[in-house]
Amino acid sequence: MRSLIAMxxxxxxxxxxxxxxxxxxxxxxxxxxxxxxxxxxRHGLSLQGQRLTDLxxxxxxxxxxxSADRLRTxxxxxxxxxxxxxxxxxxxxxxxxxxxxxxxxxxxxxxGAEVISHHELWLARQLGVPPGQIVYNGPGKSTESIREAIxxxxxxxxxxxxxxxxxxxVAAQAAGRKPRVGLRITTGGGWTGQFGTPxxxxxxxxxxxxxxxxxxxxxxxxHAHAGGMIHSRDALLQAIGPLLDFVEELESxxxxxxxxxxFGGSLATPAVCHLGALDLRxxxxxxxxxxxxxxxxxxxxxxxxxxxxxxxxxxxxxRNRPMPRIFIEPGxxxxxDTTLLVASVISTKRTPGACFLILDAGIxxxxxxxxxxHHLLPVKGWRxxxxxxxxxxxxxxxxxxxxxxxxRSRELVEGDLVAIMDAGAYFVPFSTSFSYPRxxxxxxxxxxxxxxxxxxxxxxxxxxxxFPGC
Amino acid sequence: MRSLIAMxxxxxxxxxxxxxxxxxxxxxxxxxxxxxxxxxxRHGLSLQGQRLTDLxxxxxxxxxxxSADRLRTxxxxxxxxxxxxxxxxxxxxxxxxxxxxxxxxxxxxxxGAEVISHHELWLARQLGVPPGQIVYNGPGKSTESIREAIxxxxxxxxxxxxxxxxxxxVAAQAAGRKPRVGLRITTGGGWTGQFGTPxxxxxxxxxxxxxxxxxxxxxxxxHAHAGGMIHSRDALLQAIGPLLDFVEELESxxxxxxxxxxFGGSLATPAVCHLGALDLRxxxxxxxxxxxxxxxxxxxxxxxxxxxxxxxxxxxxxRNRPMPRIFIEPGxxxxxDTTLLVASVISTKRTPGACFLILDAGIxxxxxxxxxxHHLLPVKGWRxxxxxxxxxxxxxxxxxxxxxxxxRSRELVEGDLVAIMDAGAYFVPFSTSFSYPRxxxxxxxxxxxxxxxxxxxxxxxxxxxxFPGC
Numbered sequence: 056m057r058s059l060i061a062m063x064x065x066x067x068x069x070x071x072x073x074x075x076x077x078x079x080x081x082x083x084x085x086x087x088x089x090x091x092x093x094x095x096x097r098h099g100l101s102l103q104g105q106r107l108t109d110l111x112x113x114x115x116x117x118x119x120x121x122s123a124d125r126l127r128t129x130x131x132x133x134x135x136x137x138x139x140x141x142x143x144x145x146x147x148x149x150x151x152x153x154x155x156x157x158x159x160x161x162x163x164x165x166x167g168a169e170v171i172s173h174h175e176l177w178l179a180r181q182l183g184v185p186p187g188q189i190v191y192n193g194p195g196k197s198t199e200s201i202r203e204a205i206x207x208x209x210x211x212x213x214x215x216x217x218x219x220x221x222x223x224x225v226a227a228q229a230a231g232r233k234p235r236v237g238l239r240i241t242t243g244g245g246w247t248g249q250f251g252t253p254x255x256x257x258x259x260x261x262x263x264x265x266x267x268x269x270x271x272x273x274x275x276x277x278h279a280h281a282g283g284m285i286h287s288r289d290a291l292l293q294a295i296g297p298l299l300d301f302v303e304e305l306e307s308x309x310x311x312x313x314x315x316x317x318f319g320g321s322l323a324t325p326a327v328c329h330l331g332a333l334d335l336r337x338x339x340x341x342x343x344x345x346x347x348x349x350x351x352x353x354x355x356x357x358x359x360x361x362x363x364x365x366x367x368x369x370x371x372x373x374r375n376r377p378m379p380r381i382f383i384e385p386g387x388x389x390x391x392d393t394t395l396l397v398a399s400v401i402s403t404k405r406t407p408g409a410c411f412l413i414l415d416a417g418i419x420x421x422x423x424x425x426x427x428x429h430h431l432l433p434v435k436g437w438r439x440x441x442x443x444x445x446x447x448x449x450x451x452x453x454x455x456x457x458x459x460x461x462x463r464s465r466e467l468v469e470g471d472l473v474a475i476m477d478a479g480a481y482f483v484p485f486s487t488s489f490s491y492p493r494x495x496x497x498x499x500x501x502x503x504x505x506x507x508x509x510x511x512x513x514x515x516x517x518x519x520x521x522f523p524g525c
Numbered sequence: 526m527r528s529l530i531a532m533x534x535x536x537x538x539x540x541x542x543x544x545x546x547x548x549x550x551x552x553x554x555x556x557x558x559x560x561x562x563x564x565x566x567r568h569g570l571s572l573q574g575q576r577l578t579d580l581x582x583x584x585x586x587x588x589x590x591x592s593a594d595r596l597r598t599x600x601x602x603x604x605x606x607x608x609x610x611x612x613x614x615x616x617x618x619x620x621x622x623x624x625x626x627x628x629x630x631x632x633x634x635x636x637g638a639e640v641i642s643h644h645e646l647w648l649a650r651q652l653g654v655p656p657g658q659i660v661y662n663g664p665g666k667s668t669e670s671i672r673e674a675i676x677x678x679x680x681x682x683x684x685x686x687x688x689x690x691x692x693x694x695v696a697a698q699a700a701g702r703k704p705r706v707g708l709r710i711t712t713g714g715g716w717t718g719q720f721g722t723p724x725x726x727x728x729x730x731x732x733x734x735x736x737x738x739x740x741x742x743x744x745x746x747x748h749a750h751a752g753g754m755i756h757s758r759d760a761l762l763q764a765i766g767p768l769l770d771f772v773e774e775l776e777s778x779x780x781x782x783x784x785x786x787x788f789g790g791s792l793a794t795p796a797v798c799h800l801g802a803l804d805l806r807x808x809x810x811x812x813x814x815x816x817x818x819x820x821x822x823x824x825x826x827x828x829x830x831x832x833x834x835x836x837x838x839x840x841x842x843x844r845n846r847p848m849p850r851i852f853i854e855p856g857x858x859x860x861x862d863t864t865l866l867v868a869s870v871i872s873t874k875r876t877p878g879a880c881f882l883i884l885d886a887g888i889x890x891x892x893x894x895x896x897x898x899h900h901l902l903p904v905k906g907w908r909x910x911x912x913x914x915x916x917x918x919x920x921x922x923x924x925x926x927x928x929x930x931x932x933r934s935r936e937l938v939e940g941d942l943v944a945i946m947d948a949g950a951y952f953v954p955f956s957t958s959f960s961y962p963r964x965x966x967x968x969x970x971x972x973x974x975x976x977x978x979x980x981x982x983x984x985x986x987x988x989x990x991x992f993p994g995c
Contacts, residue, residue, distance in 0.1 A: 172960040195920025450665025490642040
């Protein structure tokens, strides 16, 4: 009986497949130029004059390739969109792409550090970031790290929720210093859960009153990080508006202005979007292409920054108040498109129903690809007729190690390279050493290339192990 | 309009919640004794006489606590169930819990190594495993690792799919050695996708013929790893039966018997089960308890091994053939219940709708808990009335860092400890350094405790980084 149902299902699938494949799938639009890649024909894709094939030949596969030039460009789009100062202070979200070489470039462009753990606070100091350019966020701050942040006198500690007020206050009292703090609030849209204190029901107002009442905290900021991905101006305005409403009410109650409005991050990067359950399912069941993000609809960094700035200006002008300082904490939009991951084809596998492309990188290095659109490109022949539909999998032994259930490409063979784009957000921090060492990261700077992080060795993976008897 | 719908939804949720919470939820049944834990009242849970609170005080939090005694017990249940040799050869799946101290204990009990990557092959050799006790599996074997496996003369290389035959054959020819190989097949149930060659349509038979025809491979085995979790004798028999049918057909065609039947792994561990989408959703939306696995229904290691053995015996007796060697490759069932993860409460957060318990360990260390039932226990007072329903989250700044949407417990405060059970399968290999260093692993051996892996330091996380100008 069960096999009859299975047969009926398989039959229905094969009949429906051609129709579903054609339905609602936009023509592929993403050109390698989107990420600054050039195609020199025989040798395939290159970035800043460096052929990806040469980089892999020299540094091994898989390989993260990062561009200092693109990091600088993105940083400047934030700090000086269209050449003029944005009037916003920019703190990069360390957790998104915590690679020191990348962070150094951003800091050299005047970007500060947004950290969410003791390790990241330490890392910012290691990289020479002055305390005045560090913001400390997150729901899980250890007591020790709160103490250190207070001792350092960092720019801002954003208190995540009401119960954290007392923890910071106790540490402040012990240190005999009055730290500069903000309170994270939620306004209805965006992430809630463990994050922030809701404006609804007066909880956020009460939290400010409580923080003020401690007498040991210098409450200078409000923090509202939307979370998720902001793709449009409308979505941005929906996030900003309620925050400004709240600030107005708060200031009138407190009788004094807030020094800082911290808008968090969440701007999407143009070529990445969350994949819906239906799109994933159609991709899996009917091998329908995943819908590519439409670049022409993307909210640019420049629009994002200037929209925040002008919206605040307009509101404060109406209220006849001096402008507050504006903090922005970009992650994804700053680094996602500055890094790509090159993987090699280890083997292919043909079955009557599908063709598998087995890469040397899977979810161990590219976990985000399970739930986000990331463009894949054959390093050579990306323009060739896409005659194969591949299920793209990694090397670790689980069916979950699947990067795409249907990716169309020219036919690829063992040793061919595939570039996974937008590897500069949440690839490195979510990477694991599951059965395979983590790869090297190289940095392209103008025409030069240097190693930013060497590949993990077999020895590294067990370097912290104590062998009995040794 | 949107807010009206949201209000209606919230109202429906609050009305339905009490009913849904009561529906179909079994009474909690899992006692700490399940994992060998004792409760000495005031000091809370202890393992082999070591209080978890003392271990954390000494080695830090979070902390993996591993028991050598339980590893030995599980190994013996496989090798000598009820005191008699099982007649099966056991290869532990390295990827499941690749901690050298644990692997050493297993090897000292006569367990071999089942590896899926060059790193794991190297690790087995580092640990002194003789080549004759190594089996090499997986869809992503690098050419270099295939060569090394052939040069070493390991027990068995299981070729994953047809296209891998040529790769192994070419390496064998180059090495001038005839490696012992098996072919992975699929029989309809269990994992397919990138794994194995299907029996259906004659593909598996053709693959054996192809491997034989190379003339350079010593085809000695068939490999069939079900994947997922085998919870019952019925499910086991459904996996074994079609394999034995296939072997019968294969042997009659080839005219010679196979030396080895490799049944792979996949035995479930008693206190862990996959969570269905509905259970997860009810937990999230209505705070309904996750359904606990029923220990009395669990298939024991002893039953599993003896069922495989006796089923093969019966079939071979009927066929009047000498018994083949039986290989089993346990992962989860060998180590899952030998290790637990202790985490500390950093903070709590109360909102009108939920109460959050913020731990210093989340999906960065316990990724599997997102899709599997893992029992959580307050280290002190697990018997106390469970007055709070917590959303248990980790410290990394994403709503995805949630271990449970509704876990009932006594009220916990900052500094309290929570034990996450069954951390001995897929916790360590899926762990990341996302904003937080990875914890130490201690090993309990009888009444003694020693460090198996030291905690990652802040420096370790960037130890492979090259700082420009340094």
